[in-house]
Amino acid sequence: MLQNFEKYLDGALSRGERYAAAGLPDARRLMDSAMALKSGRLRLQANDAAIAGGMAFLEAELEKRDPKVHEPLTSVTWMRDMPIKSGGGWVEFTSNFFVDYQMSGPNMYGMQAGQSTNIPIVQANMTKDIYRVFNWENILRVTFIDMQKSQGIGRSLDDLYDKGVKLNWNKALDQQVYLGPIPGSTTYPGLINNPNVTASLVATGAAGSTNWNKKTPAEILYDVNTVMVATWAASQYDVSGMARNILIPAAQYAYICSQLVSTAGSVSILTYLLENNIGKTQGVDLKIFPSRWCAAAGQSSTDRMVAYVADQDKVYMDVTVPIQRVMTVPTVNGGGAYETLYAGQVGVVKFMFYQPAAYADGI
Numbered sequence: 001m002l003q004n005f006e007k008y009l010d011g012a013l014s015r016g017e018r019y020a021a022a023g024l025p026d027a028r029r030l031m032d033s034a035m036a037l038k039s040g041r042l043r044l045q046a047n048d049a050a051i052a053g054g055m056a057f058l059e060a061e062l063e064k065r066d067p068k069v070h071e072p073l074t075s076v077t078w079m080r081d082m083p084i085k086s087g088g089g090w091v092e093f094t095s096n097f098f099v100d101y102q103m104s105g106p107n108m109y110g111m112q113a114g115q116s117t118n119i120p121i122v123q124a125n126m127t128k129d130i131y132r133v134f135n136w137e138n139i140l141r142v143t144f145i146d147m148q149k150s151q152g153i154g155r156s157l158d159d160l161y162d163k164g165v166k167l168n169w170n171k172a173l174d175q176q177v178y179l180g181p182i183p184g185s186t187t188y189p190g191l192i193n194n195p196n197v198t199a200s201l202v203a204t205g206a207a208g209s210t211n212w213n214k215k216t217p218a219e220i221l222y223d224v225n226t227v228m229v230a231t232w233a234a235s236q237y238d239v240s241g242m243a244r245n246i247l248i249p250a251a252q253y254a255y256i257c258s259q260l261v262s263t264a265g266s267v268s269i270l271t272y273l274l275e276n277n278i279g280k281t282q283g284v285d286l287k288i289f290p291s292r293w294c295a296a297a298g299q300s301s302t303d304r305m306v307a308y309v310a311d312q313d314k315v316y317m318d319v320t321v322p323i324q325r326v327m328t329v330p331t332v333n334g335g336g337a338y339e340t341l342y343a344g345q346v347g348v349v350k351f352m353f354y355q356p357a358a359y360a361d362g363i
Helices: 002-022 027-061 144-153 157-178 217-234 249-260 269-276 276-283
Strands: 082-084 093-104 121-143 199-201 244-246 288-289 305-309 315-319 322-330 336-347 349-351 358-361
Touching: 027 336, 121 144, 121 157, 144 157, 157 315, 157 336, 217 269, 217 276, 217 305, 217 358, 249 269, 249 288, 269 288, 322 358
Parallel strands: 082 315, 199 358, 244 288
Antiparallel strands: 093 121, 121 336, 244 305, 305 358, 315 336, 315 349, 322 336
């Protein structure tokens, strides 16, 4: 209907112009009336636009905004499971010294009888191991236009990107600890896939399966005690070499937390394991944690139990240079931006002794 009115006004103006050209009376009055109506219509349109804009502004003001920025769901556990030695600066390699003792002669322990003259001589063999160090770098890039836009929303893009870089650093260390820098490679293994650590299959339970969800609490305790005793014996029965840290997949951890020991009523299998393992009698405080890296990490992609001693004298990893901002430079590439370089340096997982560690597969 409004469109027809507009056409009518345009037609009236056109006729007024023709009438004026032909010298007809009242032509000017017709044109003035049409122009007045048209200008009034334009004012109405302007008022409509102002009302629409005001409603949009009102809707924005009435919007409830959550100021929290929700970051991705993720988890890193390297700081829980791996002792770290920090510092040392920018290097190519790290090294460790080891010594072996040997006694010469048939009378190894040196005990003397009445006619014995054999006196052993102590000897020491010094060795040195070299370990590779890996560089880590990330670039934080904020464009000039994005920086200007961020001023209008009250958020710092630099702060958001900084959190993303630090998350990437932690995820890189997580992989370094458990798998090594190159997943699938045995050249630089991690905590759960070192070929020098003895790996064995857990015993089959009465139900005909090695899986913990088909075993009794006593059978699961037997599996835990087996790896603890194995590491204890391999360490020449040095109690400090008895495995006291155990990592298992999340599914098995949930099972032993939720299942109760029938003879104890309200005691979970986890509590039963922590209070009745062989280490309890030797002053060893056993700790069992869930680890997603243990799932399908064993032989034939079975679930793996990793038993070890989380102590710097037994196993650790170097972080020679923790994450740091190295430099910030402007660049005109891509429309102009500021680029900040983050860098760090990380070593590999170093087993000082392999005897305190063991893998038990098939749980």
